[in-house]
Amino acid sequence: MSASRWTRALRAAGVALLGLWLAAAGGAARAHGASDAFLALAATPQGVGVRWDIALRDLEALVGLDADQDGAVTAAELRAAEPAVRRAALAAIGFSAGGAPCTPGAVEHGLARRGDSAFAVLRFPVACPSGSGAPLEVDYRLLADVDATHRAIVSLGDGERLVLLRPGAGPQAIRPATGEGGAFDGFAGFVSEGMAHILDGVDHLMFVLALALASVALAARGARPMRETLLSLAALLTLFTLAHSITLAGVALGWLSLPSRFVESVIAASVALAGVQALVAARGGPTAAARWGGTPGALVFAFGLIHGFGFGSALADLGGEGRPALAALLGFNLGVELGQLAALAVAFPLLWALRATRPYRAALQPALAAAIVVAGLGWFVQRALDLDVDLLAAAFAAAR
Secondary structure: OOHHHHHHHHHHHHHHHHHHHHHHHHHHHHHOOOOEEEEEEEEOOOEEEEEEEEEHHHHHHHHOOOOOOOOOOOHHHHHHOHHHHHHHHHHOEEEEEOOEEOEEOOOEEEEEEEOOEEEEEEEEEEEOOOOOOOOEEEEEOOOOOOOOOOEEEEEOOOOOOEEEEOOOOOOEEEOOEOOOOOOOOOHHHHHHHHHHHHHHOHHHHHHHHHHHHHHHHHHHHHOOOHHHHHHHHHHHHHHHHHHHHHHHHHHHOOOOOOOHHHHHHHHHHHHHHHHHHHHHHHHOOHHHHHHHOOOOHHHHHHHHHHHHHHHHHHHHHHHHOOOOOHHHHHHHHHHHHHHHHHHHHHHHHHHHHHOOOHHHHHHHHHHHHHHHHHHHHHHHHHHHOOOOHHHHHHHHHHHO
């Protein structure tokens, strides 16, 4: 094999490995979603009534529910573990008001199902010092040293306000439903969750990166200035934002619904197609680049609607399904946009600075676009065929 053929073969192998790595990373992220617990707090004359739903998989990590190690937790095993569950849970949460500790009462145990997961339910009263008038402070520590993704989604009992708690963050002041408290309680927490979702969502980021790659490639071909390129890219991203905001709100409010397998498959297809157009813009002839290298606005809008279903499902998972808090909906959407802009703020200046260099135009730019195509196709096959992403990630890790 000639040197040029070896070079092309090695380049193709590198592109394939990068694309497969992206696909494996995105698949693993979806396979191992954030660990969530649910706290419902309601004011009572004596203090606060608490309902705490903790996933059985999280309790297994804490106290070992599966006594016979057969991979399934039976009702008998759960009952036998109730004292250990109660001790571990109450040791991982603290309540106070006005600096004075509140006292948890007797715990009632139950079982509930949320989506595809089973949860142990702990119900108990919390008695606080009378007459303090101070907001309840919750010091949440569950799984603080075990799972960095864990969070508690707190419902304040009025159906409108949600708050997110991260373990180990220290006491946080919360007002359970008493007619007090603003609609925007917890707004910053949902902004943070929106940013985390887009920055952890490799597929969403690859779609946005593909749009930027195509825009910069076409600018380099036509010697377009930065201002014109940015305006063109901004128009596409505005369409994308408008579209996904519509369906995000619709899904979170319970007005719209599509099967998640279909949504995730189409998102993957959108990534692959955006990568193809970036590749054409980088390597195609002038006519092809002009015709196919720029993603049409109507297509970006259509794909934005589909991506919005994905964002909306993530928000619904935070407890905002049906009638979400206004803070949850607006904060999460704002966080998604901030995360998207943060990614572009890093990527676009770098792409623009490299656009005219020979190594970038000859190798790096087409390699990035091709890797996005490979990743998108990998995600599409994985999601459309409902393949086990754990097995895929393990096989890829073993191949390395």
